[in-house]
Amino acid sequence: MLETHLDFNLLSKCSNCGACYDICPMCLNADGYDPRAVIKDILEGRAERWLSSESIWQCLECHYCLEMCYQHYGFENAMTAMRLYATKKGVYPQQVKRGWDMFVKTGKLGEPNVHARKRLGLPEPKKSGKDEFLKLLALYREAKCGEHEEERT
Ligand code: SF4
Numbered sequence: 001m002l003e004t005h006l007d008f009n010l011l012s013k014c015s016n017c018g019a020c021y022d023i024c025p026m027c028l029n030a031d032g033y034d035p036r037a038v039i040k041d042i043l044e045g046r047a048e049r050w051l052s053s054e055s056i057w058q059c060l061e062c063h064y065c066l067e068m069c070y071q072h073y074g075f076e077n078a079m080t081a082m083r084l085y086a087t088k089k090g091v092y093p094q095q096v097k098r099g100w101d102m103f104v105k106t107g108k109l110g111e112p113n114v115h116a117r118k119r120l121g122l123p124e125p126k127k128s129g130k131d132e133f134l135k136l137l138a139l140y141r142e143a144k145c146g147e148h149e150e151e152r153t
């Protein structure tokens with residue numbers, strides 16, 4: 001699975017480079033967070049050992065490594081691919097599952113705290129695209145059902 005989501009050629013250059021370690025906010029601040037080790041294990045066929053590690057969920061997706069990278073590739077792609085891999089294997093933190101369930105049900109990842117916003121003098125939160133999202137989801141599911149029906153006939 002990782003082969004289809006990652007370019008191993010670019011990743012092996014990243015593995016030899018490692019420059020982002022010194023600019024990544026998580027590498028600099030979180031003990032044990034080191035995408036270089038994850039990438040090395042991906043390349044050597046030992047990615048499984050990271051499936052239950054909290055490290056792969058700690059990437060901030062700040063895109064700093066992508067922005068700075070001479071090949072516009074590397075740390076972030078590896079961590080994203082590992083999260084996808086872990087999810088497909090059914091290994092993920094409970095917060096991720098809760099967030100996903102809420103998103104599919106409501107089209108939102110959380111509710112804005114209206115009282116806190118008011119206290120801070122922030123404007124009313126904008127209307128979310130929840131209704132449109134749920135309509136799209138229903139249409140998508142209908143289309144998928146139609147496809148399966150056709151396959152069966
Ligand atoms: S992401 Fe790019 S710059 Fe950063 S370590 Fe990998 S190859 Fe080097």
Ligand code: SF4
Pocket residue numbers: 023024025026027035058059060061062063064065066075076079
């Ligand atoms: S995207 Fe992730 S790996 Fe890249 S610099 Fe930000 S925290 Fe670090």
